[in-house]
Amino acid sequence: MRRVAVTGIGLVTPLGHSTREVFESACAGRSTIRPFVGEATARLRSPLAATVQFDAGEHFDVQQQRLLDRVTQFAVVAARRAIADSGGALSSLDRDRVGVFLGTGMAGIASMDDGYRTLYADASDRIKPTLILQGMHNAAAAWIGIEHRLTGPNLTYSTACSSSGVAIGEAWLRVASGAVDLAVAGGSEAPLALGSMKAWEAMHTLASSDVVAPSASCKPFSKNRTGMVLGEGAAIVLLEPMDAALARNATIHGEVIGYGLTTDSSHIARPSVQGQAAAMGAALRSAGITADEVDSINAHGTGTLANDAAETAAIRSVFGDRAGAIPVSATKAIHGHLLGAAGAIECVLALLAMRNRIALPTMHLEQPDSECDLDYVAEVARPGAAGNVMLSNSFAFGGTNAVLVLQSSQ
Amino acid sequence: MTTTARIIAMLVKDFKVDRDRLSADASLEDIGIDSIGVAELLFDIEDEFHLKLPDVPLDLATFGDVVRYVEEQIAAQGTRPAADAASAHEIRAAP
Numbered sequence: 001m002r003r004v005a006v007t008g009i010g011l012v013t014p015l016g017h018s019t020r021e022v023f024e025s026a027c028a029g030r031s032t033i034r035p036f037v038g039e040a041t042a043r044l045r046s047p048l049a050a051t052v053q054f055d056a057g058e059h060f061d062v063q064q065q066r067l068l069d070r071v072t073q074f075a076v077v078a079a080r081r082a083i084a085d086s087g088g089a090l091s092s093l094d095r096d097r098v099g100v101f102l103g104t105g106m107a108g109i110a111s112m113d114d115g116y117r118t119l120y121a122d123a124s125d126r127i128k129p130t131l132i133l134q135g136m137h138n139a140a141a142a143w144i145g146i147e148h149r150l151t152g153p154n155l156t157y158s159t160a161c162s163s164s165g166v167a168i169g170e171a172w173l174r175v176a177s178g179a180v181d182l183a184v185a186g187g188s189e190a191p192l193a194l195g196s197m198k199a200w201e202a203m204h205t206l207a208s209s210d211v212v213a214p215s216a217s218c219k220p221f222s223k224n225r226t227g228m229v230l231g232e233g234a235a236i237v238l239l240e241p242m243d244a245a246l247a248r249n250a251t252i253h254g255e256v257i258g259y260g261l262t263t264d265s266s267h268i269a270r271p272s273v274q275g276q277a278a279a280m281g282a283a284l285r286s287a288g289i290t291a292d293e294v295d296s297i298n299a300h301g302t303g304t305l306a307n308d309a310a311e312t313a314a315i316r317s318v319f320g321d322r323a324g325a326i327p328v329s330a331t332k333a334i335h336g337h338l339l340g341a342a343g344a345i346e347c348v349l350a351l352l353a354m355r356n357r358i359a360l361p362t363m364h365l366e367q368p369d370s371e372c373d374l375d376y377v378a379e380v381a382r383p384g385a386a387g388n389v390m391l392s393n394s395f396a397f398g399g400t401n402a403v404l405v406l407q408s409s410q
Numbered sequence: 411m412t413t414t415a416r417i418i419a420m421l422v423k424d425f426k427v428d429r430d431r432l433s434a435d436a437s438l439e440d441i442g443i444d445s446i447g448v449a450e451l452l453f454d455i456e457d458e459f460h461l462k463l464p465d466v467p468l469d470l471a472t473f474g475d476v477v478r479y480v481e482e483q484i485a486a487q488g489t490r491p492a493a494d495a496a497s498a499h500e501i502r503a504a505p
Contacts, residue, residue: 062426063442066450126456129449 295387
């Protein structure tokens with residue numbers, strides 16, 4: 001197996017569009033969750049979301065805008081940024097040796113929502129001829145491939161909230177094994193359409209609005225947590241063999257050294273402590289390290305009652321007595337839950353945390369929960385605490401647990 | 411405005427086609443309108459001309475083919491008042 005470096009990062013997120021801006025916001029714990037302004041506002045009990053500031057006209061011509069759902073626009077722009085950030089990772093490569101590995105949970109849901117509105121609300125048969133191409137799950141990955149003429153594997157993973165953890169893990173396996181020489185990997189999500197927001201609300205997973213500060217509505221691991229807040233955006237990384245990255249003197253953001261993947265196969269929605277712990281264990285074995293070598297964790301930490309208690313118990317079962325001494329960060333408190341892009345943005349935040357040697361804070365954690373008794377780096381970033389080896393956890397409805405093991409490049 | 415002028419205006423505005431390239435024998439592929447683009451264009455033409463185009467595969471290769479086809483359909487379907495046309499094509503209900 002080859003060592004695999006992360007040599008490009010591309011972001012389109014509620015926290016911002018550059019790695020610097022995103023990391024500074026994450027360090028400062030500046031929440032981008034706001035009262036949601038849109039059609040859904042009047043129809044939701046607690047209209048909240050973390051949205052991306054994005055002008056499609058800056059990135060796409062009129063014809064492309066008609067054909068590309070917002071989720072695809074995010075993904076394509078994030079991929080451009082990752083490729084640009086790599087300083088030429090693509091330039092000398094045979095494009096058959098480059099793959100795209102993308103996660104998305106809901107894909108072109110806003111376009112589909114619009115089509116169904118025409119069909120049902122307007123009782124019209126005039127569905128746009130482009131609707132399938134906008135809505136299909138592999139559209140975003142396909143457009144990245146088309147734009148850069150990448151003719152290797154082009155795969156889309158849809159395992160709900162672990163989609164992009166899976167995408168990066170599967171991409172890592174292929175780069176490490178030599179099946180491809182470069183991977184464009186990550187996730188994209190744009191779920192803020194009325195239909196999908198109402199569907200999430202109906203599941204009783206969404207947070208109530210904090211009456212004092214709506215931006216503090218997502219409270220991972222807190223006793224008064226009430227649920228998750230939907231977010232949108234994309235995060236893409238370039239995975240390149242370490243030898244190639246060193247040979248071309250590339251900037252190395254960090255290294256992927258392991259990936260654990262397990263499936264609960266028990267309940268469609270209830271998280272399994274055993275399944276999550278098994279994924280962390282598998283990730284450690286894949287990296288060839290022991291639990292003692294993990295310095296900190298980027299938690300799945302959604303802010304739902306079920307996840308945060310289960311994840312805490314899973315971390316305890318893997319790390320035993322040492323669990324309470326490991327800094328655990330849950331950044332969804334400030335960027336919301338990006339669903340199929342969550343694993344990717346959190347992987348990037350973990351890499352940046354190690355590069356900058358700062359453990360990121362878990363915001364809005366004023367009231368500890370007796371069921372959540374780890375060190376969550378509450379409220380304030382902790383310099384010097386990220387360490388050199390991090391886990392990034394992604395768990396999901398459907399039971400697919402993906403854990404990445406990341407290592408700093410220093 | 412003539413049918414030709416209206417279709418030119420649509421192609422220039424919505425499909426960013428260069429007006430100077432829109433001669434009758436201009437290939438749709440060459441001016442950047444692929445098969446998906448043709449489907450989108452016909453969709454827009456239904457709205458613009460208040461037509462209901464038949465749901466059959468078409469072989470439209472050039473700009474001239476499109477203009478001829480639309481003129482045929484206008485002749486066949488007549489020029490109905492806007493209100494009738496709207497109900498015939500199930501144009502979206504007002505919000």
